Amino acid sequence: MSKSVEKLLIDVGSTYMKVSTSGHVEQHFRDFNQDILDDLVNKCGDTLKRFEKDDVHICSSANGGLTTLIIGVTQSFSLKYATNIAFNSGINIIDTILYQNIEDYSVPSEPVDVVIIVGGIDSHSELFSDSLYCYLEQLTYSNIVFVGSEKDAPVIKSKIDEVVVLPNIIDNRLHIVEEHLKEYLTNLYQQDIEGKEDIKHLYDITNNQIFSTPYIVNKALPHIDARFAVVDPFILLDIGGATTDIHYSKDLVDENIVTENEYDRLVFKKLGVYKSRESLIFSAKDNEFVYELLMHLKVTENILEEHSKRATKILMQLAIFLVLCKTSHYRKAYINLKLLAINSIVFTGGITKVLNQEEVEDIVAFFYKKVLTSEHKPRSIIDNNYDIWTLGAKELEACQ
């Protein structure tokens, strides 16, 4: 019989660090004046000393993810497929460009981490011309990948420096082929995490690969009923300091794209209560229901300017409301989830340390009543001991 070895699980978020040993989770607010490793050693040094490097598993969402711009030739196939793959790789899409109208699009002022170019089945060619190259000359990007027609690949390669050419994501029956682009984007995300100076230092305490937190959380979903009385179908909201991730069962989406994963995820990069506080407030002020929501919470919009515990609570409640809006028919961001069909909403991340059950349920009920004009009440489940993260980390460790 093999002896089970105790593991140390660490999650480095943008705002908090969580450290889990068997049955016990510690949480610490990040000291932004220190390197992550120094901060971790200062706060959890005694715990760290107890573990060998092989027994330490770390994940991080501290980088907030990569950004991408997608250029495709149609909405129904190339842009739809690339968007689906990018989102499921945890990448934030800043814009999609319909190639035939590329001259009408403005060039993003901020640098883009990765540009995806896609279009055409393999037997089609000459889908792109000089307007693409002119646009790219004005754009600042770190990586560029072509996943369109293989007949067009040689021209694309000769015209665009350092372009990575991968197999087409559209097969000859116009179906999606996701694995190559997904692997490329997931590796970029991974390299981005590992490339962060702060994160690199964490390899001083672990021999294992450092994964992105949304990836770990996604791993836990098929096994979530081991820890919680979750009634299917459900969505999971991970609301933290820099980002809000939503994980959902594919049954909740009308799109009939056939892929291998049972659960998809979306990362809303600029929806957090600490590092992304300003953009969250901006999104809130742009939402016509928010003033009514503030009134319902018995506060005025002045609360958004405050830096108090009460203000953090309100921001967390706004984040719940905004992310539900973004996945509903109202203010749809990318997907339109069947929110009236869900039976449970699971909450994890920093939000669980700030809001109680009643405060969460209040916002969910407000959303359903005001936006969906429904009395539907999915059960709210709060993961206040980070069980989902530890479950995912253990799942991954078991797979390795």
Added chain:
Amino acid sequence: MKVVTGVVGNDIHVVANRLIDLSLRARGYEVFNLGVNTYLEEFFDAVVETGADVLLISSLNGEAEGWGREVKPLLTQYKKLDDVVMMIGGNLVVGRGDPDEIQRKYKSYGFDLVCHQIDLNTGLDMLETHLEKRTQESNA
């Protein structure tokens, strides 16, 4: 030669769709079959992605007229579909109608070939004749 085909709108006549697919393949066309319940945008987008020469839309449940009216306005949004042969066939009206009037109406919607209640092989013969004529005209 490439053909995009499918059944437009909320129409699930899959047998007719399958017969069109098989008949086109038997005549040597490369077929991209979008199946039933297909929106117009998906048809046009499939033509762009495949570089198809022909778009053959079928309709059996009488929805064609509603969708047909949308063809021309939608086509104006696409920049490279001028040379595509637009064909529609099946049961194109609800109830009875004057065949000449139906032809005229659908051609005004933007279709080059209209096959209302015409058997499949005759319709595909019409397509071949049309394509041959077009080739001769472009060579002349």
